[in-house]
Amino acid sequence: MISILRIAGIATGIFTVVLVCFPVRAAESPTPAAPPQSPPPAAAADDELPYVYTHWKHFTTADGLPNDHIFAIKADGPRVWVGTEDGLACYDKTTGKFRVWKEKDGLPWRAVTGIDVDKKTGDVWLALFGGGLARFSGGRFDHFHQLNSGLVNDVVYGVAVENDNVWAATTAGASRYNVKTRQWTIFTEKNAPMEEIWNYGVSYDQGKVYLAVWGSGCLEYDVAVANSGKGDPWKAYLDPDGEMEIDLYRDDGIIHVIVTGASHVEDALWISTYFGTCRYDGRHWRGFYAKETGLPSDFTNNLKARSSNECYFAHDKGLGVVADFRTDTYVAYTRDPNTLRGKARIYRSGRLLKEVDMERSVPHNFQIAVEVDGNDIWAGTGKGLGWGIGKGYYPGVKANPDWLHEKHIAVVSRQERK
Amino acid sequence: MRSFSLSCMILILFAAVVQAEPGARPSNPTAWHPPLAVDAETLKILEEVNSLNAYQVPNLPLKTDENYAHTSRDLEPFRHVTPYKRHFLEQMEYYGAGRTIPEPEDVKTVKIGFIGPIEPTVSVATGGKSHNEELLGKKMLQGCVLAIEEANAQGGYLRRNIPFELVVSNDNGLWGSSGNEIIKQAYKDNVWAILGTIDGANSHIAIRVALKAEVPMMNSGDMDPTFIETNIPWVFRCVGDDRQMNYLLADYLFRKLKMKRVGIIRASNRYGRFGVREIRDSARRLGYPIPIEMAYQLGQTDFSLHLDRIQAANVDAVVHWGNADDGARILNQMRARGMNQPFFVCDRCVSREFVEIAGKNADGVIGCYPWNPDRKDPKLDAFRERFRKRFENDEKFGKDAEVETYSAHAYDGMNMLIWAIQVAGLNRAKIRDVLAYRTQPWPGVTGDIIFSAAMDDIGEVYLAKYENGRWRYYSREDLAIPRGPQRPPGDRGELIASPQNP
Numbered sequence: 001m002i003s004i005l006r007i008a009g010i011a012t013g014i015f016t017v018v019l020v021c022f023p024v025r026a027a028e029s030p031t032p033a034a035p036p037q038s039p040p041p042a043a044a045a046d047d048e049l050p051y052v053y054t055h056w057k058h059f060t061t062a063d064g065l066p067n068d069h070i071f072a073i074k075a076d077g078p079r080v081w082v083g084t085e086d087g088l089a090c091y092d093k094t095t096g097k098f099r100v101w102k103e104k105d106g107l108p109w110r111a112v113t114g115i116d117v118d119k120k121t122g123d124v125w126l127a128l129f130g131g132g133l134a135r136f137s138g139g140r141f142d143h144f145h146q147l148n149s150g151l152v153n154d155v156v157y158g159v160a161v162e163n164d165n166v167w168a169a170t171t172a173g174a175s176r177y178n179v180k181t182r183q184w185t186i187f188t189e190k191n192a193p194m195e196e197i198w199n200y201g202v203s204y205d206q207g208k209v210y211l212a213v214w215g216s217g218c219l220e221y222d223v224a225v226a227n228s229g230k231g232d233p234w235k236a237y238l239d240p241d242g243e244m245e246i247d248l249y250r251d252d253g254i255i256h257v258i259v260t261g262a263s264h265v266e267d268a269l270w271i272s273t274y275f276g277t278c279r280y281d282g283r284h285w286r287g288f289y290a291k292e293t294g295l296p297s298d299f300t301n302n303l304k305a306r307s308s309n310e311c312y313f314a315h316d317k318g319l320g321v322v323a324d325f326r327t328d329t330y331v332a333y334t335r336d337p338n339t340l341r342g343k344a345r346i347y348r349s350g351r352l353l354k355e356v357d358m359e360r361s362v363p364h365n366f367q368i369a370v371e372v373d374g375n376d377i378w379a380g381t382g383k384g385l386g387w388g389i390g391k392g393y394y395p396g397v398k399a400n401p402d403w404l405h406e407k408h409i410a411v412v413s414r415q416e417r418k
Numbered sequence: 419m420r421s422f423s424l425s426c427m428i429l430i431l432f433a434a435v436v437q438a439e440p441g442a443r444p445s446n447p448t449a450w451h452p453p454l455a456v457d458a459e460t461l462k463i464l465e466e467v468n469s470l471n472a473y474q475v476p477n478l479p480l481k482t483d484e485n486y487a488h489t490s491r492d493l494e495p496f497r498h499v500t501p502y503k504r505h506f507l508e509q510m511e512y513y514g515a516g517r518t519i520p521e522p523e524d525v526k527t528v529k530i531g532f533i534g535p536i537e538p539t540v541s542v543a544t545g546g547k548s549h550n551e552e553l554l555g556k557k558m559l560q561g562c563v564l565a566i567e568e569a570n571a572q573g574g575y576l577r578r579n580i581p582f583e584l585v586v587s588n589d590n591g592l593w594g595s596s597g598n599e600i601i602k603q604a605y606k607d608n609v610w611a612i613l614g615t616i617d618g619a620n621s622h623i624a625i626r627v628a629l630k631a632e633v634p635m636m637n638s639g640d641m642d643p644t645f646i647e648t649n650i651p652w653v654f655r656c657v658g659d660d661r662q663m664n665y666l667l668a669d670y671l672f673r674k675l676k677m678k679r680v681g682i683i684r685a686s687n688r689y690g691r692f693g694v695r696e697i698r699d700s701a702r703r704l705g706y707p708i709p710i711e712m713a714y715q716l717g718q719t720d721f722s723l724h725l726d727r728i729q730a731a732n733v734d735a736v737v738h739w740g741n742a743d744d745g746a747r748i749l750n751q752m753r754a755r756g757m758n759q760p761f762f763v764c765d766r767c768v769s770r771e772f773v774e775i776a777g778k779n780a781d782g783v784i785g786c787y788p789w790n791p792d793r794k795d796p797k798l799d800a801f802r803e804r805f806r807k808r809f810e811n812d813e814k815f816g817k818d819a820e821v822e823t824y825s826a827h828a829y830d831g832m833n834m835l836i837w838a839i840q841v842a843g844l845n846r847a848k849i850r851d852v853l854a855y856r857t858q859p860w861p862g863v864t865g866d867i868i869f870s871a872a873m874d875d876i877g878e879v880y881l882a883k884y885e886n887g888r889w890r891y892y893s894r895e896d897l898a899i900p901r902g903p904q905r906p907p908g909d910r911g912e913l914i915a916s917p918q919n920p
Contacts, residue, residue: 031496068515071630110605113630129630130601146598155597155627171623172594197594198622214626215644244647245486246494246501250914256505258648274649275505289503291914299510299649316513337473364473366514383472383515 032240035252038284041328041349048397050323050331052344052356053377053388054409058363060384064098065089070380071129074115075373081124082385083112083369088126088136101141108134108143114158114169114201118179125166127156133168133177144177150184151175158201158261162209162223169199174211187211193219193236201261201302210262210269217254218262218271237271237280247275250287254278261302268308268325272300277313279325288322288330294347295320296332296365306372310395314367319379324397333361333379333388357410362386452841453576460841463855467848472515478855480509481871484909487643487661488876490902493668493700494911504912506872509854510651516632516847525844527583528575530566530835531603533596533614533624534558534639535589550741554616554766554824555589558639560815561828562613564808569836576840589615596620597627604631611636611835611849613828618642618688625653634838634850638831639824641765641788642692646874652850656831656860656867657823658879660764663786664696666879666894667762670784671735672704673900679709681733681759683724683748685740686713693739693764709733714744721748725755735760742767746775753779760784765823768882768889780884787882788823788875789864790891801829801863830862 060068066087074081082089087102087110101107109131116125124136132145132154144151153172160167168175173188188197196215203210209221217238226233239257241248247255256275263270269280276298278287290298296318305311313320318334323346330347342361346353362379369380375390392402404411450468452460466476486506491497535555566584574581585607587599596615603609604627612628615621616639628635629650636654637645643661646653671677680701684690690713701708710731712724725748728736736752736759738745745767752761761783763772768785776783791798802821810819834853842848854873859866870876881897882889894901905911 031499111601111631130598130605130627153594153597155594155601155623170594171597171626196619196622198626200626214648215622241496241501243495244644245489245505246496246912247503247505248496248499248501250502276503287502289914316511335473337471337475340473364515382513 032248032252035240035249035285038251038286042326044324044327044329044348044397045399046348046353048327048399049346049354049401049404050321050329050397051390051393051395051401052331052346052403053333053361053390054344054356054358054403054406055389055391056342056358056360056362057387057389058360058384059091059098059387060363064100065385066100066102068383070369070382070385071111071113072115072127073369073371073378073380073385074117074124075371075376075378076117076124080371080373080378080387081115081117082380083115083126086110088112101136106141108132108141108145114156116159116161116166118161118166121179123179125159125161127159127168128154129157130155132156133159133166133175135166150177150186152186152188157199158203158212160202160204160209162204167202167204167209167211169202169211171198173197174199174202192221193234195257200259203261203263205264208264210264212259212262212271214258214260216259217257218259218269220269237269247287250289251285253285255287255289260300263303263305263311265305266308268305270303270305270311270322272303272313274299276300277303277311277320277322279311279322281308286325290315290320292350293322293328294330294332294345294350294352295322296334301368302370304370304372307395312370312372312377314370314380316366318365319362319367319370324395327397329397334365335360335362337365353413355412357412359408361388450843452843454840456841457858459857460852463852464841464848467517467842467851470517472518475511475513476851476855480511481857481869482508483871484907485905485911486872487665487870487874488904489665491905492902493665493696493703495699495703497703500911500913502913505649506647506870509871509873510649512632512651512847512850512854514632514847517845517851519845519847521577521844525578525580527581528578528839528844529583529585529607529609530562530832530839531585531587531600531607531609531612531614531633532559532562533587533589533599533603533612533620535616536586537588550743551616553771554639556815557818557822557824558614558616558828559586560805560809560818561638561825561830562832564805565829565832565836567808568804569833575844577843582836582839585609587614589617589620594620594623597623600624600627600633601631604628604633609633610839610844610846613638613831613835616640616824618645618692621645622648625650628652633846634835634853636831636835638827642688643696644692646872651854651873654831654834654853654869654873656834656862656875657827657864658788658875658877660693660786661696662876662879663765663788664694664700666881666899667737667786668697668700668704669894669899669901670881670897671737671762672701672706673902674897675735677734678706679731679733680706680735680737681728681731682708682711682737682739683721683728684711684713684738685744686715689766690739694737697737714740714748716741716744719747721751722755724748725751725757729755729757733759735762737762738767739764740766742769742772743775746772746780749776749779749783762786765882769822770820773884783884785882785884785889787880787891789826790878790880790893791821791826791889792891793865795863795865797861798826798863801826805829826864827862830860830864830867833862834860834867 067084069085072083080091109128111129113129114127126134135142153170155171158169198214201212211219220235261272297315302314321331344356363384364381366382371378375393377388379386535551611634621640763785806819
């Protein structure tokens with residue numbers, strides 16, 4: 001950490017000299033060229049439908065949760081860890097019971113905003129919203145904060161385990177802790193391409209760490225490149241138009257630089273922002289706006305991808321799904337605020353195909369966290385936790401699927417609505 | 419990390435009418451009925467937000483704007499291409515479950531948070547050692563203290579007859595500690611709303627916390643345009659921002675004065691960097707790109723290197739964006755070397771400190787200003803008088819009893835929060851609602867405060883000119899400053915496809 005700070009200090013000095021001695025260039029910003037066209041979606045018949053979750057369980061404080069305001073979910077085999085605004089919970093899927101830890105039980109701080117599990121050790125790492133970072137291991141909480149560690153800030157939004165490292169996305173940069181060497185590394189604007197340092201989320205997949213940075217897009221950190229010491233491990237994904245108030249082209253890059261989450265699976269990087277969502281396959285970007293897809297909203301708190309073809313988005317107006325990217329097919333799960341019944345709407349290329357009425361879907365429309373758990377999904381909301389049970393789940397689309405004939409749902413097609 | 423609480427409680431518990439609005443009428447006695455007179459629109463908002471279950475959202479109209487921030491068409495980014503999507507044209511709604519959280523029974527005071535730079539500090543966000551920001555922060559605190567004390571003198575929180583309490587945190591920008599302070603206020607102090615702060619970077623950190631903790635946040639001192647460009651439904655700003663002031667200055671420089679080469683010198687911190695962005699962009703879009711922009715380190719006193727280059731660039735005028743003392747020293751060094759170009763400054767330089775350092779050189783300097791302190795308004799005069807009486811002998815505030823931008827806007831912002839709490843009760847979501855759905859301007863001491871769809875004050879901003887030993891304030895109309903073409907009504911100018919659904 002000391003060496004990094006020293007390097008950062010030298011870098012700052014150089015920057016200062018450059019800034020003082022040379023004018024800031026008032027560069028022209030020509031209109032960016034229109035991006036290459038994304039491949040058109042594959043054709044699909046209207047009866048080819050994505051999987052729809054029609055079996056849901058809801059959990060609130062009445063069922064043993066410590067708090068109904070759900071901030072984070074992490075599936076871990078038979079267990080599901082749940083971070084709330086006031087406590088940590090662990091749901092045992094085999095017994096159907098919750099275990100709960102609050103501050104009086106040793107949890108270092110009440111609000112748990114991120115969770116990851118170290119697959120090698122089973123340690124549970126917790127991002128604490130204003131309380132730093134905690135490791136839950138062997139029934140004991142170890143607490144890391146600004147005053148006893150290299151954690152750059154105690155407001156931690158997200159945590160991710162990368163090999164022997166634990167990454168923390170904080171409001172003043174990212175911190176990395178090596179559990180073997182116990183060394184901390186801090187990443188800020190001084191040693192990473194962070195135009196702003198307000199980290200919001202972090203995830204790890206296939207040798208790369210993805211930081212979702214409010215005001216600085218998505219930053220990709222290549223672990224192998226960093227370890228080799230050759231080349232720049234960082235790659236920044238930004239909105240090419242550089243403007244806050246517009247999105248010049250939908251498919252030219254990230255929808256907006258205020259990024260809330262990044263989830264990389266297979267060969268696709270999915271990104272959520274407060275202005276819409278998008279996907280990058282390494283060659284093409286594709287943006288998703290609610291108005292043209294049927295997704296519940298553009299304001300997206302978080303996301304989780306299941307594959308390069310399927311991703312779940314925690315919107316403020318419901319749970320949105322790019323259910324089959326290939327055919328441009330979407331599902332929007334909501335709860336009717338008046339009847340409290342569940343709804344799933346299926347769209348293709350902005351066209352409503354079917355509306356599914358069911359006893360329940362998501363517990364509340366204000367979605368904050370989402371997790372993919374094998375064939376199941378979990379939805380963390382402003383009022384309760386939802387478990388979508390993926391009985392008969394299938395990827396992509398299928399003609400005349402089994403769920404369509406379940407007796408407890410009512411399906412209305414677009415034509416019938418008319 | 420350091421914080422302290424300042425109790426501003428004057429327990430005069432007699433019934434009183436609190437800041438009733440013009441045209442207000444008493445409402446029906448119901449459980450949610452506010453203990454003060456409110457207008458019909460507010461009553462309708464209250465009726466709606468109090469009728470909801472935890473899953474419903476108010477069926478109330480959201481604010482919409484034709485174009486963002488009154489930007490004229492020729493100043494829109496990439497104006498020759500229709501963008502796919504325009505943001506900030508429709509007000510953000512809060513869709514959470516917070517409206518049904520019941521008012522707690524065990525409160526002894528109604529806490530409102532304050533976060534601002536009130537102690538010298540070392541700050542990464544502000545560019546190193548803090549540089550007089552605490553002077554601005556203390557003025558902001560004065561405005562808040564007076565608003566709280568006045569509310570308490572009129573009965574405090576009228577539903578319970580308990581006092582308001584100001585919970586004060588220093589905005590120490592080091593390592594993003596403003597986020598920790600907001601967490602403390604939201605979860606430990608249990609404040610009902612927060613006012614702050616000044617530094618753009620720290621404000622961004624604070625509003626991210628406010629969004630997740632679901633607490634209303636009023637800003638009265640951060641002019642960073644990007645502060646509001648975040649789509650957070652919990653954030654309000656009751657002061658005109660640098661975008662508005664940049665547009666006015668750009669129109670004056672390029673459309674009115676027909677200048678062609680304007681140089682910029684600014685602080686190399688977020689305030690300077692974002693403060694001039696719309697001047698730079700406007701200049702380029704109008705066909706007169708800024709030939710030179712120099713950034714200086716906070717705390718330096720010799721600007722000869724920067725001025726050498728600006729002088730060599732042969733500019734018609736110089737714009738400065740930074741603190742008052744820096745601006746005054748730059749001006750003095752310009753004049754000393756024979757650079758007699760007109761000097762334009764940001765609102766921080768429209769101050770006594772600037773004039774004291776600049777001396778005679780201050781004559782003719784023109785600055786941007788978010789309000790008109792010369793406005794003839796009995797409300798403003800009375801506020802000045804009360805402010806003078808309250809602080810002229812207060813050692814803690816250095817007996818500084820002058821009303822300026824930061825104190826006046828903080829007073830307005832705090833009064834908006836107090837009003838919202840009185841009207842909505844102790845529920846953060848409903849406190850947000852009565853401010854967010856309000857369509858009438860807030861009649862503040864700084865003038866009418868009108869929120870855009872982005873919850874930003876889009877009221878008029880001014881140019882201040884130092885002449886005959888004082889600052890005088892001019893509106894766009896006073897100076898006949900032309901305005902660029904506006905987007906026609908109904909033309910959102912975006913390409914996004916319409917849904918094809920029933």
